[in-house]
Amino acid sequence: MKFLLYLLLAxxxxxxxxxxxxxxxxxxxxxxxxxxxxxLVGFLGGELDxxxxxxxLGCFQDMLSAGDLWINVVxxxxxxxxxxxxxxxxxxxxxxxxxAGLAIISGLSSAVFLYSMNPASLDxxxxxxxxxVLVQAGFDALVGxxxxxxxxxxWSDDRMVTEGAL
Amino acid sequence: xxxxRSTYGTRRLAIVLFACLLVALxxxxxxxxxxxxxxxxxxxxxxxxxxxxxxxxxRGISDTWNAYLALQNVHEENRQLHRDIELLKGQNxxxxxxxxxxxxxxxxxNFKQQSPSQxxxxxxxxxxxxxxxxxxxxxxxxxxxxxxxxxxxxPAGVVGRIVKTNSTSSVVLLVTDPNNAIAGVVQRTRxxxxxxxxxxxRARLKYIPLLSRVQAGDRxxxxxxxxxxxxxxxxxxxxxxxxxxGDLFQSAEIExxxxxxxxxxxxxxxxxxxxxxxAQKLLQEIRGDRKKS
Numbered sequence: 310m311k312f313l314l315y316l317l318l319a320x321x322x323x324x325x326x327x328x329x330x331x332x333x334x335x336x337x338x339x340x341x342x343x344x345x346x347x348x349l350v351g352f353l354g355g356e357l358d359x360x361x362x363x364x365x366l367g368c369f370q371d372m373l374s375a376g377d378l379w380i381n382v383v384x385x386x387x388x389x390x391x392x393x394x395x396x397x398x399x400x401x402x403x404x405x406x407x408x409a410g411l412a413i414i415s416g417l418s419s420a421v422f423l424y425s426m427n428p429a430s431l432d433x434x435x436x437x438x439x440x441x442v443l444v445q446a447g448f449d450a451l452v453g454x455x456x457x458x459x460x461x462x463x464w465s466d467d468r469m470v471t472e473g474a475l
Numbered sequence: 476x477x478x479x480r481s482t483y484g485t486r487r488l489a490i491v492l493f494a495c496l497l498v499a500l501x502x503x504x505x506x507x508x509x510x511x512x513x514x515x516x517x518x519x520x521x522x523x524x525x526x527x528x529x530x531x532x533x534r535g536i537s538d539t540w541n542a543y544l545a546l547q548n549v550h551e552e553n554r555q556l557h558r559d560i561e562l563l564k565g566q567n568x569x570x571x572x573x574x575x576x577x578x579x580x581x582x583x584x585n586f587k588q589q590s591p592s593q594x595x596x597x598x599x600x601x602x603x604x605x606x607x608x609x610x611x612x613x614x615x616x617x618x619x620x621x622x623x624x625x626x627x628x629x630p631a632g633v634v635g636r637i638v639k640t641n642s643t644s645s646v647v648l649l650v651t652d653p654n655n656a657i658a659g660v661v662q663r664t665r666x667x668x669x670x671x672x673x674x675x676x677r678a679r680l681k682y683i684p685l686l687s688r689v690q691a692g693d694r695x696x697x698x699x700x701x702x703x704x705x706x707x708x709x710x711x712x713x714x715x716x717x718x719x720x721g722d723l724f725q726s727a728e729i730e731x732x733x734x735x736x737x738x739x740x741x742x743x744x745x746x747x748x749x750x751x752x753x754a755q756k757l758l759q760e761i762r763g764d765r766k767k768s
Contacts (some may be wrong), residue, residue, distance in 0.1 A: 320525045327612055328529040332536070338606050357489040368511070372519055373526075374603050375610035375638050375648040379500045380509040390493055397486075422607045426653065436506075436674055441606055470671035 315362045323369040340448040343370050347389030356393025363389030384418040404454045412450035419445050530600035546656040562608030582630045592705050593746040599738045609652035616643040631730030632709035651676050660698040661689050689699040705747040
């Protein structure tokens with residue numbers, strides 16, 4: 310059931326990302342909704358959920374991107390998994406912690422992309438960091454925090470129920 | 476106790492799963508890519524449904540926005556005219572929008588008829604799913620005969636080449652992406668080079684012979700020496716030529732002919748030349764040109 314829900318989420322998030330998200334771009338950079346979704350689910354649902362959703366989102370994203378077929382699978386899967394690990398070791402997830410965590414994971418994910426582009430010089434690396442990595446990390450963190458604040462009540466209830474069930 | 480064991484087991488399963496995936500991807504890259512491609516086939520078909528729906532929403536938004544902008548212009552015109560023709564002006568504007576669209580399709584059709592290549596019209600339905608690649612998504616895929624490495628053009632010039640396909644859609648790597656490389660030739664001097672994208676959203680003609688007299692303003696076209704594009708399609712104009720001391724080649728920055736931020740309809744070159752005879756004829760022409768020069 311949960312897998313179907315994640316499949317549905319991926320089927321909405323990725324087409325939205327490729328078709329409509331350019332209306333919300335800043336300096337030509339769009340938030341990576343796939344990564345944000347995988348991290349949020351990882352933070353709140355655990356590493357297995359984050360990993361599964363991340364892999365699914367990454368697989369879809371790779372199909373609609375000009376890059377290699379592995380890159381989104383690894384970064385989104387890894388992001389969801391890392392977020393799950395981080396979330397499991399925190400008693401209380403606050404928006405500030407979530408924002409910082411998302412920014413770090415987004416930065417790491419972008420670093421993998423930058424590395425895969427084989428930048429020829431330090432200038433190119435610096436330009437990639439300045440023009441995309443930092444903007445993307447900030448944007449992802451803000452979007453993630455916004456979504457968390459929007460659905461906080463529901464998510465905290467779910468978390469309590471899950472913890473209670475365990 | 477049972478609770479923590481189950482949590483531990485889940486975590487361990489997740490770690491093992493992810494580690495297996497990473498090992499497979501790094502040790503057996505081609506096999507794992509093939510597996511992902513295989514898995515991607517049916518997933519692509521599922522994905523095509525919401526993609527088409529979101530794309531039509533996107534088209535609706537941009538049409539409304541364009542109509543709004545056009546209406547603003549009409550409104551300014553109407554201020555100078557009588558109030559009673561305002562409504563007619565609005566209608567006229569809508570008609571003009573349709574005419575513009577028809578003209579666009581007509582240009583595309585004319586180009587298709589004049590082109591020596593076999594082409595397939597496609598619509599741009601989305602942009603690359605990440606911020607790292609200059610790519611667009613087309614609504615034609617393997618079921619329409621589209622394959623990787625096919626060239627994509629508009630009547631204005633070269634757009635890019637197909638790098639990925641699934642049954643219903645395909646991904647085009649734009650000519651301005653640093654990972655793209657197209658064989659080009661300077662129209663005036665006939666010097667050949669490789670056109671690569673830059674990180675600034677432009678393109679660069681590399682490996683121009685050192686003694687070449689290329690200059691800003693020269694136009695670059697496809698050389699036709701690789702299988703993707705026929706000869707003579709516009710790529711762009713040179714804006715700046717760079718020649719550094721000690722370098723074996725010159726390079727030059729290119730302003731692409733096509734406005735890649737406003738792509739709506741494109742043509743996919745399914746076969747660069749209509750038949751083998753015309754390909755042979757063109758090859759002989761190229762050889763003749765080379766002997767002359």
